[in-house]
Amino acid sequence: MKTKPQKSKNLLSRRNYHADNKGLAVGSIVATLIALTPYLFYLHESVPETKVWNTFLFTYNSGYFENANIAMWIIAGKAIPVLLLFIWFFTCRHWWYHVLLVPIAMYSYQIFATLRSDLFNFDSNQLIYLIPIMAIIIPTIYLIRAQIFNKINNANKSLEELEEEFKISPKNFWDRIKQYF
Template identity: 70%
Template sequence: MLKKQQKSIERESNKLQTGKKKYITGTVIATIIAITPYLFYLYESVPQTKLWSTFLFDFNSNYYESAQTAFWILTGKIIPIYLLLIWFFTCRHWWFHVLLVPIAMYTFQVMNILNDDLSYVDEFQMIYMIPIMAIIIPSIYLIRARIFNKINDATKSLEEFEEEFKISPKNFWDKVKQYF
């Protein structure tokens, strides 16, 4: 009887610690999302000159002719990547790999912005996106097909099957490790 009580107390203690970790993790993620507008407006601290010199680096804006304009365009692409990555690493739905498509698209756009010799920023990303989409879209379709095959063969609801396919790693690094 005493051992059962001790095990019950240990389980409750573990649940409480897990709850605290989830609360802290949720608070950190919410704070990171909440500071997004401040991160976007960091471009206003960049001077409107062609050459911007800091103690870390020198930035010469050849194409945009203003460092502030270049950083305004850059933050307009980096902030969506930032939010999509948060969504990607916190999403537990079976379709979360589809988020890699817009992440890759914005990443290519950032690379093009950093290459000052390009005159059109959003012109040829689809060419580079085809291999990524060729892998992700069929894999998502196959997962969806498996779900619907199981639904037709069983009495479970779509929500119950989606719950089965959710990936719930223990921590952030487990989530990262599952991709490599």
């Protein structure tokens, strides 16, 4: 009789072990990526100081910047924060994580404007393009906040208990993406 509970207990501990190993592997990849960001930023130093940069994968014409090195420096200065914000967005467990979409959208707009080097002041009108994103995200965050405080006041629950209620444990990558949108 005791062998069956032990087998199921062993099976459960093996499942938890594999889940822990998967979490450890993903966490290690994320930590390594964060630790490598200074090196990723300084990759622009390997780009030549010419207007046209030819590689075996592509040819880049720096256009407005007239120097591929400077263009890559500007793009790296915007791409590294986007990378770190995406990591924060996908690993954040707080109720307010959707607010991170605003700076992600801002930096993404700046990257695309930099790649379209025919624009002169690409940083000047970015708030106009962010208004639709902010018009959706800010009221959503406010409504979530109102729901949280309503439940705290009515149910005498702690903030940690409410965060546990709001958490959804996705089964795979696509479920996690669907959870955010």
